[in-house]
Every structure is written in C-alpha cells, then in structure tokens.
Amino acid sequence: KRVVVFISGGGSNMLSLVKAAAEPDFPAEVVAVIADKAEAGGLAKAAALGIPTFSFVRKDFDSKEAHEAAILAELDRLRPDIICLAGYMRLLSAAFIQRHEGRILNIHPSLLPLFPGLHTHQRAIDAGMRLAGCTVHFVTEGMDDGPIIAQAAVPVLAGDTAETLAARVLTVEHKTYPMALRLVAEGKVEMKDGRAASHAVGE
Numbered sequence: 001k002r003v004v005v006f007i008s009g010g011g012s013n014m015l016s017l018v019k020a021a022a023e024p025d026f027p028a029e030v031v032a033v034i035a036d037k038a039e040a041g042g043l044a045k046a047a048a049l050g051i052p053t054f055s056f057v058r059k060d061f062d063s064k065e066a067h068e069a070a071i072l073a074e075l076d077r078l079r080p081d082i083i084c085l086a087g088y089m090r091l092l093s094a095a096f097i098q099r100h101e102g103r104i105l106n107i108h109p110s111l112l113p114l115f116p117g118l119h120t121h122q123r124a125i126d127a128g129m130r131l132a133g134c135t136v137h138f139v140t141e142g143m144d145d146g147p148i149i150a151q152a153a154v155p156v157l158a159g160d161t162a163e164t165l166a167a168r169v170l171t172v173e174h175k176t177y178p179m180a181l182r183l184v185a186e187g188k189v190e191m192k193d194g195r196a197a198s199h200a201v202g203e
C-alpha cells in the first residue's frame, strides 16, 4: 500500500511511520511526505531518508481551496492508498476529505473523545486525569472525531507538566501509529458506514 504522510513540524510521528514501513514485512511504503510549511523540520529528515518531499505553503495561495487544489493534484500523481496526518496542524475541507474518504488517518495526543482540539496535555492535567494518551482515528469532517482505530494510555504522574506528559505520550504515539497503519494497510480495519469496522484475524 502507498502511503503519503502530511506534516507541519518536526515530524517525529512521520519518522516512526517511515522506520516501521522500511521493515520488509510491513504492508505499506511511505512514497512521499507533504508539508504545509517550507521550514518543517520533518522535510529534511524525510529527504535524508530518500523520501520525496513536497511543501505547499499556504501563504503562496490566495485561498484555502487553491491551497488544497494544489495538494490534491499532487496526490492524484502520487496515488496514495492511505494518507497519514502526523502533526499536521491544518483542518482539511469537507471536499478534500470526501475525495479521500476512509483513506485518511490522524494521530491526536489525547484519549478521544476526551480533549479534542489543542492543549490536550494541560487540559488532562487540569482535569485531574490519572491517564492520558493518544488516539489514531479515521479523519471525518468533524475535528478529531472520526472512528477510532487504535489508542494507547500512559499514566499522568504527580508533578507532571504539559511538557513532561507530552514527552511520555509521544513515546506511545510512535508505537501506536505504525501499529494502526499496519492494521489499515492489511485491511484488518476499515471505515464502513462511518464506523471503524474491524475484521477478525484470518477473515
């Protein structure tokens, strides 16, 4: 399966996907990395690993539609089976999502449906949570509310700050995203009628 990864920043999740996909038994390959910022640190990391990179800088386009049209045109050339948003800090339009319905995955740094949106770690601490974690889900038109594919939890420790908790969550993100991508690439989980349908092993 052909995978394109979208980033906006350092791309640590992108790197974990690239490393997992490099394993011979992995059922997917990362064929390109796309960023919405020319200076996204992940672009250099992907290029260093020989992966084609593309940046589509929003301010170079006079509308969200034009920006997305340029990305969609590149995707028509790349022909991805799966798109992984990984630290991509831009909402996709309904038209974009419909064009790739069921093929777009995202990782969010909370145990959805708790704490959609931003500042998830501080919100978890402020709420007195004893667990935090990450969620990989199919992307739908709502923000952070598509069908869940995989989750991982970590403890919230006394004295945790948003930074210490973010670092602990990031370590499980880097394991959970490749596992979720494998499930989707193998067809063990797919989005059907708006739900994540799991198929029993061997089905």
Ligand code: GRF
Residues within 6 Å of the ligand: 007, 008, 009, 010, 011, 012, 013, 014, 086, 087, 088, 107, 108, 109, 134, 170, 173
């Ligand atoms: C991570 O917390 C991820 O969950 C969120 O963006 C943060 C940075 O990700 N989507 P990365 O290091 O750029 O992959």
